[in-house]
Amino acid sequence: MSDAAVITDIPLVRTFPVRPFRHTGAVLLVGPLVLFMVVFYALPVLAMLARSVTEPSLSLANFTRLAHDSVFLHVFGTTLRTAVAVTVGTLLLGYPVALAMSRMRPNAAKLVLVIVLLPFWTSILVRSYAWMVLLGRHGLINEALLAAGVLDTPLRLLNTPIAVHVAMIHIMLPYMILPLSSVLRQIDAALPRAAASLGATQWGVFRQVVLPLSMPGVVAGTLLVFVLSLGFYITPALVGGPRDLMLSQLIAQQVDLLNWSYAACLSATLLAATLLLLALCQMVPGVRGAFRLGVR
Amino acid sequence: MDGTQAALPSAAQLPGRGAKISLVDLEKRFEGVGAVRGISLEIGSGEFLTLLGPSGSGKTTTLMMIAGFETPTDGDIAIDGHSVIGLPPHKRNIGMVFQNYALFPHLTVAENIGFPLKQRGVDRATRTRMVADSLAMVRLPGYEARYPRQLSGGQQQRVALARAIVFQPRLLLMDEPLGALDKQLRESLQLEMRRLHADLGITFVYVTHDQEEALTMSDRIAVVNEGRIAQLGRPEELYDRPSSRFVASFIGESNFLSGVVRGMEEGLVVADCSGTTVHALAAEPLLIGTEVTLTTRPERMRFADTAFPLTGRQNRVRATVTEAMFAGERCRYLLRGEDGAAIVLKEPSGAGTRRRAVGEATEIAWSVADTVVV
Numbered sequence: 001m002s003d004a005a006v007i008t009d010i011p012l013v014r015t016f017p018v019r020p021f022r023h024t025g026a027v028l029l030v031g032p033l034v035l036f037m038v039v040f041y042a043l044p045v046l047a048m049l050a051r052s053v054t055e056p057s058l059s060l061a062n063f064t065r066l067a068h069d070s071v072f073l074h075v076f077g078t079t080l081r082t083a084v085a086v087t088v089g090t091l092l093l094g095y096p097v098a099l100a101m102s103r104m105r106p107n108a109a110k111l112v113l114v115i116v117l118l119p120f121w122t123s124i125l126v127r128s129y130a131w132m133v134l135l136g137r138h139g140l141i142n143e144a145l146l147a148a149g150v151l152d153t154p155l156r157l158l159n160t161p162i163a164v165h166v167a168m169i170h171i172m173l174p175y176m177i178l179p180l181s182s183v184l185r186q187i188d189a190a191l192p193r194a195a196a197s198l199g200a201t202q203w204g205v206f207r208q209v210v211l212p213l214s215m216p217g218v219v220a221g222t223l224l225v226f227v228l229s230l231g232f233y234i235t236p237a238l239v240g241g242p243r244d245l246m247l248s249q250l251i252a253q254q255v256d257l258l259n260w261s262y263a264a265c266l267s268a269t270l271l272a273a274t275l276l277l278l279a280l281c282q283m284v285p286g287v288r289g290a291f292r293l294g295v296r
Numbered sequence: 297m298d299g300t301q302a303a304l305p306s307a308a309q310l311p312g313r314g315a316k317i318s319l320v321d322l323e324k325r326f327e328g329v330g331a332v333r334g335i336s337l338e339i340g341s342g343e344f345l346t347l348l349g350p351s352g353s354g355k356t357t358t359l360m361m362i363a364g365f366e367t368p369t370d371g372d373i374a375i376d377g378h379s380v381i382g383l384p385p386h387k388r389n390i391g392m393v394f395q396n397y398a399l400f401p402h403l404t405v406a407e408n409i410g411f412p413l414k415q416r417g418v419d420r421a422t423r424t425r426m427v428a429d430s431l432a433m434v435r436l437p438g439y440e441a442r443y444p445r446q447l448s449g450g451q452q453q454r455v456a457l458a459r460a461i462v463f464q465p466r467l468l469l470m471d472e473p474l475g476a477l478d479k480q481l482r483e484s485l486q487l488e489m490r491r492l493h494a495d496l497g498i499t500f501v502y503v504t505h506d507q508e509e510a511l512t513m514s515d516r517i518a519v520v521n522e523g524r525i526a527q528l529g530r531p532e533e534l535y536d537r538p539s540s541r542f543v544a545s546f547i548g549e550s551n552f553l554s555g556v557v558r559g560m561e562e563g564l565v566v567a568d569c570s571g572t573t574v575h576a577l578a579a580e581p582l583l584i585g586t587e588v589t590l591t592t593r594p595e596r597m598r599f600a601d602t603a604f605p606l607t608g609r610q611n612r613v614r615a616t617v618t619e620a621m622f623a624g625e626r627c628r629y630l631l632r633g634e635d636g637a638a639i640v641l642k643e644p645s646g647a648g649t650r651r652r653a654v655g656e657a658t659e660i661a662w663s664v665a666d667t668v669v670v
Contacts, residue, residue, distance in 0.1 A: 193365055194398035196385040198459065199415035204386075208411070212402045 048260075052268045055261035062265040072250070072266070079247040082164060082236070083229035089169040090176040090225050091218065098180035098217070099210070102187070109181075116177050124171060128238040131167040132158060135239065159241035167235045175228060176221040183217030184210070223281060227274050314342035314499035315375050315466035317362065322371035324357050331357045333523035334371070344493050344500045348510040349520035350546070355503045358520070359469055362501065364388050375467065386415070391460035391468040391498075395475050397452045399444040405431070405455050406440035412463040430458040433492065450481045457489075461496060470502045474509065486513055507547045511535065519543050535593075539579070541670045544591045551594060551639050552670075553613075557586040565669055570635030574611045576667040588669050594640040595626070596666040600659040602649065609664040615639055617656045627651065631660065 052062050066072050097116070101109045119127060134140050135157040142154040157163055187210065195205040233248040240246070245253075247270050254263035317339040324332040332354040339345045347355040360366040362373055364385035373380050380388055399408050409427045418426070431437050434454040444452055453473060460468055470489075474482045490513055493500050504510055510517050511531040519526040519534065519542075527534055527543045538544035541552065555567035555574060565578040567588055576590045592611075600612055618638075619630035622645065629652060631639045641660060643649055652658065 188396070188398065190394045190396060190398035191400060193363075193385070194392065194394060195400070195411070196365075197363055197388075197390060197392040198412035199386050199389070199463065200411070201386055201415075204415060209400060213400075 048264050049268050049271075050264075051261050052264035055264075062261055063269075066265055066269065075245045075247055075250045076269075078161075078244055079230060082161070082168070082232075082244075082246060083226050085165050086168045086172055086229045087222055087226045089165060090172045091222060093169065094173055094176035094180060094221065095218075098177050098184050101177075101181045102184035109185075113181070116174050119171065120174055124234050125238075127171060128167060128235045131163065131170070131235075131239050135163050135166075158239055161240070161244050163239040164236050164244060167239050168229060168232060171235060172225045172229065175224045179220040179224065180214065180217040183220075184214050187213050219281065223278065226277065230274055231270060312341035313466065313497035314340075316341045316377070317467065317499065317501070318372075318374045319358070319362075320372040320374070322358065322361065322373065323369045324354070324361060324366060325369045330523050332361070332368075335520070335523070335525055336371075337518055337525065337528070339499060339501065342497050342499055344490075344502065344513060344515045346502045346504060346510040346514035346517045347520050348504060348507060348517050348547075349526075350505055353520045354523040355505075355520045356471055359471055359501065359503045362467075363390055363392055363469055389463075389465050389467075391463070391465035393453070393456050393460050393468070393470040393473045395472045397444070397449075397456040399452055399456055399459075401444055403443075404440065405436075405442050405444070405447070408444065408455060409459045409462050411459065416463060426462055427458075430462040431455075433461070433495070434458045434488070449477050450485060453477065453485065454488075457492070461492070461498075465498065467499045467501065468496075470500065472504055473502075475504075475506075482509070489513060511547070517547075519546060521546075536666070537577070537668055538591065538670055541589060541591070544668075544670050549594050549640060550591045551597070553590045553592075553633075553637060555588055555590060557582045557584055557588055559584055564664060567669075569613070570633070570637075572613050572634070574613070574667065575609060575664040576611075576669050577665065578669040582669070590667055591670050592662050592667045594628070595642040597639070597641045597660050597662040599641070599643070599652070600661040602643075606661060606663050610661045611664055611667055612659055612661045613639075614657070614659050617652045617654050617658060620652055620654055622651075631658075 053060060055062075097112070101112050104112065132139070136142070137154050137156070137158065139158070141157060142151070145151045146154060191209055191213070192205045195209045196202075200208060231248050232246060233252065236244065236246040237249055237252075240249075247266060251263050251266045251270070254260075254266065317337075319335050319337040319339075322332055322335040323330065335354070335358055337345075347358060349355045357366060361368050364380065364383060368381065375388070375390075400411065403411065406424070406427050409430055410423045413423045413426060427440065428437070431439060434457050436451060436454050436458070439447070439451070439455070444455065447455065456473070473489075474485055477485065486509060489500075502510075502513065511534075514531055516528065516530055517534055518528045521542050527539045529537075534543060534547050538547065538550070544550040544552070553569045553574065555569035558566045558568050558573070560566065560581050561575070564575045565582055565588065567574050567576060567590060569590070574590060576588075582588065598606060613633055615631035615633045617629055618632050621628045621630075624645070626642045626644050627649070629641045629643065631641060633639055639660065
C-alpha cells in the first residue's frame with residue numbers, strides 16, 4: 001500500500017520539490033524487475049563465468065588452453081562462418097521485402113507484415129522439425145526431385161551446413177525485416193521524388209538516397225541476426241551434421257559431461273565475442289549517428 | 297561556362313531562358329474520383345504563374361503531373377512544344393522545390409546542391425564552383441559543409457532552392473515552398489523569389505493556397521477550384537474583376553449584394569437591391585428581371601460623409617454599424633444594410649477619420665467602377 005500512497009501524494013505536495021518523490025516512484029516501479037534479474041540472472045551468470053577462472057584453481061589457464069584447443073577453434077570457426085552466412089542471407093532476402101513493404105499501401109504492408117511475423121508464432125522447435133521433414137533423405141524435396149526425374153539418387157541435404165544455413169535464415173528473417181522496414185518506412189516520401197526530379201535514375205535514387213538513409217536499419221538488423229546466430233542452439237542441433245557443431249552445442253555437451261569450467265570458459269568466450277562485436281560496431285563512423293537518426 | 301554547357305544541352309539550344317508549357321484538357325482521376333477535371337493552360341517562357349486554390353482543389357496534382365510524379369488520366373502536357381507524357385521525372389530536367397524542403401539529411405549542403413550536377417556527370421571542380429555560385433545566389437555563401445539539420449527552416453528552403461536551380465533548368469516548380477515558415481520569413485523569401493525569377497529568367501510554376509502570396513509574386517494566377525480553372529488572369533484582374541463568387545471570396549474579402557436587373561444603362565447593369573438602385577460593371581448585357589449577385593471590396597467602400605470623397609459615379613446604401621474593430625493600419629466595420637445584408641467596410645485609420653460607434657445609422661458609398669456582377 002505504501003507505493004500507492006506515494007504516487008497519489010504527488011499532486012498534493014506540488015508546492016514542495018516534486019523530484020525526490022518522482023525518483024522514489026520510478027525506483028519502486030522498476031525495482032521488482034531489477035531484483036528479479038539480479039537474483040535469477042545476473043548472479044548465476046556471474047557465478048558461472050567466475051568458474052572459468054576459479055576452477056580448478058584461480059588462473060587464466062582455461063583460456064590459454066582454449067587458444068590451442070583444436071576442437072574449440074574448429075567449432076568457433078564454424079559458428080562465426082554460420083553467423084556470417086545467415087546474416088548475409090537474411091540481409092539479401094530481407095531487404096527487398098522490407099523495401100517493397102515501405103512502398104505498399106498501408107493495408108497491403110500490414111498483410112505482408114503478418115506473413116513475415118507468422119513464423120514467430122510457431123515454436124523454433126516445430127519449425128526446425130519442419131525443415132527436417134523437408135530436407136530429409138526421404139523428405140519432400142528429395143521425393144519431389146526424384147519423382148520429377150531430376151535426380152536418380154536422393155541428395156544429402158539434412159545434417160549439412162547448407163541445411164543449417166537455410167533453416168536459420170528462415171528463422172532469422174523477421175529479425176532482419178522488422179528493423180529494416182521500420183527505418184525504410186520513416187524515410188520521407190518526398191526524398192526519392194526530390195532525387196528523381198534532380199535527375200537521378202531509379203537505381204541512382206536507391207543507391208544515393210534510400211540505401212544510405214536505411215543504414216540504421218541495416219546495422220540494427222545485421223547486429224541482431226548476427227548476435228542471435230552466434231548463440232543459436234536448437235536448429236543446428238536438429239538439422240546440422242555432427243561435424244558442424246556450433247559453440248552453443250559444444251557448451252551444452254560440456255555441461256552434460258559436468259565439465260563446468262570448460263563450459264563456463266566457452267560461455268565467457270561467446271559473451272566476449274558478442275560484446276567485442278557490439279563495441280566494434282559503435283566505432284564504425286556513422287553507425288552511432290545512424291542509431292540516433294533511426295529514433296529521430 | 298566551359299564543360300558545363302555540354303552536360304546541360306537543353307538550356308543553350310532553345311529560344312528564351314524559360315520553358316513554354318501547354319496543358320491541354322488535363323485530367324487526373326484517382327480510383328474514379330476526379331482530382332483534376334480538364335485543365336487547359338498556356339504558360340509563357342519566363343512567366344511566373346501561380347496555381348492558387350484551396351486544399352484538394354487539384355493544384356498540387358497538376359504540379360505533380362508536370363513534374364512527372366503523377367500520370368494524367370487524360371490530356372497532354374507539352375514542354376517547349378514536346379509532349380512529356382511517358383517521360384520519367386528524371387529525364388524532364390525540371391527544378392522542383394518541395395513543401396518540406398526534401399533536403400537529403402545524410403548529405404551536406406554542398407552535396408545536396410551538387411546532387412543534380414553529379415547525376416549529370418559534371419566533374420568535381422566544376423561542381424564545387426557551381427555549388428558556390430548558387431549558394432551565393434540564394435545568399436548563403438560559405439554554408440557548404442553544414443548538414444540540413446544544422447540550418448533553420450528559412451535556410452533549408454534557400455538550399456532547396458539553390459539545389460533546384462543549380463543545373464539550370466528551364467522550368468522551376470514549387471509546391472507551397474513557404475508553407476512551413478513564419479509570416480516575416482515568408483515575406484522576405486517572397487521578395488527573394490521574385491528577384492531570383494527576374495535574375496534567372498526561367499519559367500516558375502508556383503502552387504499555393506495563400507492568396508496574398510499569389511497576388512504579391514505572380515505574373516498571372518490560375519485560380520483552381522474542384523479540379524478546374526475558375527479564373528485566369530493578372531493579380532489586378534482577379535482582384536478587381538472576379539468572374540465568380542468563388543474567386544471573389546477566395547481572393548481577398550468581398551461584399552455580396554443580391555439584386556434584380558432593372559435594365560442596362562451606358563454599358564452598366566442597373567440593379568435593384570432591396571429598394572436601392574445600384575450600378576455595376578458586367579461582362580455581358582443581362583436581361584431585365586435576372587437575379588444577380590454584385591460584389592465589391594470592403595476597402596473600396598467609404599462612409600458617404602467622409603472627408604475623402606470618391607470621384608466618378610457612385611453607389612450608395614444606408615446601413616447601421618453593428619461592430620467596429622481597430623486593426624492598426626485600418627478600422628474594420630461590420631454594418632447591416634436596410635435589407636439585413638451584412639456589409640464589411642475597411643477604412644484607413646488616421647487623425648482625419650472619425651471612429652463610428654456601434655448602432656450609428658450611416659450611409660456608405662463606393663464607385664460604380666468597383667462594383668462587379670459575379
